[in-house]
Amino acid sequence: MSKQSEMHLYAPGHSGCPGCGPSNALIQVCDTLGKDIIVVNATGCMEITSSQYPETAWRVPYIHSLFENAPAVASGVAAALKAAGNDHTKVVVIAGDGSTYDIGFGSFSGMLERGDNVLYVCYDNQLYANTGVQKSGATPYGAATTTTVVGKVHKGKETERKPIMEIVAAHGAQYCASASIAYYADLQMKLKKAKAVKGPSFVVIDAPCCLGAGFDGAITMKVSKLSVAARLWFLYEIENGQYKMNFNPANPKPVKEPLELQKRFKHLSPEQIEHIQRMANLNYETLLEKSGMKPPAAPSQPPAPPSQAPPQAPQPTPAKA
Amino acid sequence: MAVNCKLDVVACYPITPTTHLTEELNKYYADGKIPEYITVEAEFSAISALIGASATGARTFTTTGGQGLLYMHEPLFSAAGMRLPIVMLVGNRAVSSPLNIWNDEQDSISQRDTGWIQIYCKNNQEAVDTIPQAFYIAEKILLPVMVCVDGHYLTHAVEQVDVADESIVQKFLPPYKYPLKLDPENPVSLGVYANPTHYQIFREDIMKDMESSKELILEAGKKWGQLTGREYGLIREYMVADADRVIVGVGSLIDNVITVVNELRENGEKVGALHLRVFRPFPREELKKALAGKKVAVIDRDISIGGAAPIFVEVAEALNGTKAEVSSFYGGLGGRGIKRTHIRDVFEKMKKGARREWIATEAPKSAMSG
Amino acid sequence: MIIPHAKPGSSTQNLTGEWKAYMPIVTGDKCIKCGICQNFCPEGIMGEVKKIPEIDYEYCKGCSICANECPVKCIAMERVEED
Numbered sequence: 090m091s092k093q094s095e096m097h098l099y100a101p102g103h104s105g106c107p108g109c110g111p112s113n114a115l116i117q118v119c120d121t122l123g124k125d126i127i128v129v130n131a132t133g134c135m136e137i138t139s140s141q142y143p144e145t146a147w148r149v150p151y152i153h154s155l156f157e158n159a160p161a162v163a164s165g166v167a168a169a170l171k172a173a174g175n176d177h178t179k180v181v182v183i184a185g186d187g188s189t190y191d192i193g194f195g196s197f198s199g200m201l202e203r204g205d206n207v208l209y210v211c212y213d214n215q216l217y218a219n220t221g222v223q224k225s226g227a228t229p230y231g232a233a234t235t236t237t238v239v240g241k242v243h244k245g246k247e248t249e250r251k252p253i254m255e256i257v258a259a260h261g262a263q264y265c266a267s268a269s270i271a272y273y274a275d276l277q278m279k280l281k282k283a284k285a286v287k288g289p290s291f292v293v294i295d296a297p298c299c300l301g302a303g304f305d306g307a308i309t310m311k312v313s314k315l316s317v318a319a320r321l322w323f324l325y326e327i328e329n330g331q332y333k334m335n336f337n338p339a340n341p342k343p344v345k346e347p348l349e350l351q352k353r354f355k356h357l358s359p360e361q362i363e364h365i366q367r368m369a370n371l372n373y374e375t376l377l378e379k380s381g382m383k384p385p386a387a388p389s390q391p392p393a394p395p396s397q398a399p400p401q402a403p404q405p406t407p408a409k410a
Numbered sequence: 411m412a413v414n415c416k417l418d419v420v421a422c423y424p425i426t427p428t429t430h431l432t433e434e435l436n437k438y439y440a441d442g443k444i445p446e447y448i449t450v451e452a453e454f455s456a457i458s459a460l461i462g463a464s465a466t467g468a469r470t471f472t473t474t475g476g477q478g479l480l481y482m483h484e485p486l487f488s489a490a491g492m493r494l495p496i497v498m499l500v501g502n503r504a505v506s507s508p509l510n511i512w513n514d515e516q517d518s519i520s521q522r523d524t525g526w527i528q529i530y531c532k533n534n535q536e537a538v539d540t541i542p543q544a545f546y547i548a549e550k551i552l553l554p555v556m557v558c559v560d561g562h563y564l565t566h567a568v569e570q571v572d573v574a575d576e577s578i579v580q581k582f583l584p585p586y587k588y589p590l591k592l593d594p595e596n597p598v599s600l601g602v603y604a605n606p607t608h609y610q611i612f613r614e615d616i617m618k619d620m621e622s623s624k625e626l627i628l629e630a631g632k633k634w635g636q637l638t639g640r641e642y643g644l645i646r647e648y649m650v651a652d653a654d655r656v657i658v659g660v661g662s663l664i665d666n667v668i669t670v671v672n673e674l675r676e677n678g679e680k681v682g683a684l685h686l687r688v689f690r691p692f693p694r695e696e697l698k699k700a701l702a703g704k705k706v707a708v709i710d711r712d713i714s715i716g717g718a719a720p721i722f723v724e725v726a727e728a729l730n731g732t733k734a735e736v737s738s739f740y741g742g743l744g745g746r747g748i749k750r751t752h753i754r755d756v757f758e759k760m761k762k763g764a765r766r767e768w769i770a771t772e773a774p775k776s777a778m779s780g
Numbered sequence: 781m782i783i784p785h786a787k788p789g790s791s792t793q794n795l796t797g798e799w800k801a802y803m804p805i806v807t808g809d810k811c812i813k814c815g816i817c818q819n820f821c822p823e824g825i826m827g828e829v830k831k832i833p834e835i836d837y838e839y840c841k842g843c844s845i846c847a848n849e850c851p852v853k854c855i856a857m858e859r860v861e862e863d
Contacts, residue, residue, distance in 0.1 A: 091825075091836045091838070092827075093824075093825045093826070093827050093834060093835075093836040093839075094792050094825060094836050094838070094839060095789075096824065096827075096828070097824040099824065100788075100789040100791050100792050100824075101791070101792060101796065101823040101824055101825050101836070101839035102791035102792045102793060102794035102795070102796055102839060103791050103794075103796075103823075104794070104796070105822060105823075106841075106843075107799065107800070107822075107841035107842060107843035107844075108822060108841075108843035108844070108845055109822045109843075110822070112822040112823070113820060113821070113822040116821075116822070116824045117819070124594050124597075125594045126594065127466070127592045127594070129462060130601075136603065137603055139599075139791070140599050140601075140602045140603055140786060141602065141603050141604070141605060142602040142603065142604040142605075142608050142784060142786055143602075143608070143786050143787075143790060144786055144790045144791040144793055144794055145598075145599035145602065145786035145787070145788065145789070145790055145791055146789070146791035147597070147599050147788060147789075148597055148788045148789045149594065149597045149788075150592040150593055150594055150596070150597040150598065150599075151592075151597070151598070151599040151600065151601075152461075152462065152465050152592055152599075152600045152601050153599075153600070153601035153602070153603075154458060154461050154462075154485065154488045154492070154601050155458070155484060155485060155488055157454075158454065158455065158458035158461075158485060160455075161450060161454070161455035161456075161458035161459045161462070162458050162459065162461050162462035163462060164421075164448050164450070164455075164459045164462065165419060165421065165448065165458065165459030165460055165461060165462030165463035165464075165466070165468075165470075166462035166463065166465070166466045166592060167462075168419045168421075168446035168448055168459070168462075168463050168468070169418060169419050169446070169462070169463040169464075169465075169466035169467060169468035170466060171445070171446055172418040172419055172445035172446045172463075172468050173418075173466075173467060173468070178594060195451065195452060195455075196451070196452070196454070196455050196458070198451065199450060199451030199452065199455055202451070203448065203449065203450075205448075270820075271820075273819045273820075305844075306843040306844070306845065307843060307844035307845055307847070307848045308845075308848060309822075309843075309845060310820055310845055310848070310849050311848065311849075491784070492783070492784065493781070493782075493783045493784075551781070552781060552783065589783065590783050590785055597788045598785045598786065598787060598788065599785060599786045599787075599788070600783070600784075600785050601784070602784055602785060602786050604784065611782070612782060612784050615781065615782045619781055
């Protein structure tokens with residue numbers, strides 16, 4: 090056994106794809122949080138690639154039950170530790186966006202409301218990867234997936250992503266952070282802060298999936314960096330309701346740059362790209378204002394997404410009274 | 411009684427007919443007698459939380475019934491597959507749709523494949539005695555146990571019971587130690603993913619252990635008997651030995667059958683009652699021994715739509731080849747009472763050959779009467 | 781009685797290095813020890829941070845992130861020799 094393969098609390102030999110963003114996130118998460126944790130994992134790519142009997146890549150105590158119950162299982166683990174008088178071991182949920190935004194959302198909300206002492210880490214690749222790239226609540230507007238297929242009538246996802254940071258913060262979680270695998274020093278800082286919270290805390294990590302989003306694994310980090318630079322993903326924190334932007338993309342790259350690297354966006358019409366650009370700018374303005382970095386302006390209306398419906402037949406004129 | 415078992419973590423969600431139990435447990439928690447009580451947002455999360463807690467070395471308990479039990483269906487398999495000794499009290503309730511809060515056993519019988527041990531109590535004394543036995547069995551064989559108690563008939567009945575006090579329970583029940591508990595000092599991965607080569611190995615093992623839990627159930631029942639004077643087994647026979655006709659069932663119905671048996675015996679009829687206390691693991695050998703060659707009627711308060719009634723099917727299979735004549739009577743669903751007239755009727759019908767039919771078929775005069 | 785479980789780090793039995801078609805070759809004297817490749821590697825097998833990368837080829841999948849992200853381009857991807 091070489092010393093390199095022994096170095097991390099998440100071992101090599103897992104079956105993540107070459108260039109897998111989420112696999113990199115796991116190494117960062119485990120190493121930063123350290124040995125005194127218990128990981129509760131939801132079903133997903135990271136669970137399947139890491140723990141096929143009799144092998145496991147995890148070098149920390151780990152439990153996986155189902156796809157949608159990781160937060161509830163974590164509540165139970167936390168309660169058992171408390172009952173045993175253990176106040177130092179940190180319970181960490183590690184779940185993808187599928188579990189977090191969708192099927193485990195109710196369980197997640199319950200855990201947050203109860204104020205359980207759990208650090209919730211979401212590796213967000215914006216799709217259901219393990220089942221072959223279906224849309225999730227985290228999939229951005231316009232993206233093609235196998236359940237937002239680009240066809241004659243519908244052309245990719247027609248709704249925006251769930252604002253997960255705001256949802257978690259609205260539950261009263263003391264610390265929420267949005268991070269990226271491409272900015273690992275920032276990610277490590279956020280994980281440490283989240284760990285120190287007594288109560289629920291949340292870190293969502295942009296962890297692009299090369300196979301799912303349609304790009305070569307070699308540019309995984311580049312895609313995340315460009316997403317941040319183009320205001321498609323923000324590095325920020327919400328600490329006790331206070332917003333803080335860690336990186337201010339004041340001179341952003343145009344959204345076209347990260348979008349054109351990914352096959353899931355290759356079908357976008359100029360109207361769709363324009364919509365994405367406007368939303369990126371609007372989200373940026375909103376975040377800037379919430380972070381106290383800009384005085385509040387007149388509220389601007391979010392633009393309506395370009396109509397996907399076929400043109401309407403002309404309406405009959407109402408009969409005169 | 412559960413509190414006397416020194417619970418560590420409880421996670422409950424209220425649902426009729428076990429709501430008052432979740433409330434009682436909370437009172438104990440509020441007074442510091444239960445260390446942790448998780449007010450989960452769903453029954454699904456209740457059992458999930460207990461999966462996490464049990465795997466971390468906590469003794470765990472919950473209570474539910476009907477829709478709540480159905481909502482737990484997916485994690486029930488997970489808990490059993492992960493070999494976690496969770497104990498749950500099920501207040502048997504009918505299943506939607508239509509919605510119905512009253513008693514039958516459709517909820518728990520439909521969970522018979524999950525890998526949970528199922529023990530049915532025919533009265534409240536049995537219920538309070540069975541809970542410590544459930545922990546004893548669960549923690550030795552590492553299989554979760556559901557203790558089933560008829561909703562409303564038992565959960566809302568007032569009965570004088572002898573609740574064994576804590577000192578007896580402590581003599582009976584050793585402290586809980588999960589062999590591979592989640593611990594940074596020994597970081598194993600639980601709940602792994604198994605491919606076709608390996609998956610069946612675990613399923614064969616759980617089947618084997620479920621079979622061998624029969625001995626443990628008898629051991630627990632005997633040990634409890636030594637401490638309290640009340641012994642328990644896999645089945646309980648009432649005047650079966652010389653009976654030519656026997657009714658078999660689970661739950662509170664059987665005490666009613668016993669009343670009818672006593673009545674008919676006064677008139678010289680050779681009838682008997684058999685309480686199927688343990689449904690999982692299914693006590694094939696014991697049933698065969700007790701009922702071989704007799705006329706048997708199984709009363710199922712549950713159905714399998716499109717097929718034969720579940721308890722009947724397994725009893726008939728056990729008695730296959732023994733010249734027993736097995737009939738199936740199913741009904742008493744959604745709280746519709748199975749009265750003594752129905753039971754007398756069943757004993758009569760058994761004289762005339764095997765049959766399969768509904769029981770308690772007349773609609774009651776008012777919607778609320780049983 | 782078997783509790784389905786796996787022993788920590790037992791995934792190292794699985795030598796994923798066999799997957800790669802290209803392997804990263806480091807020119808050590810150009811390396812500025814920035815630590816980027818070690819932090820970015822999805823397998824975590826580039827060795828210690830802030831040192832010249834020492835790659836464990838038994839696990840390297842040849843994803844090329846390291847070569848792509850190296851600020852001084854001291855890592856080159858070379859075709860793996862067929863045996």
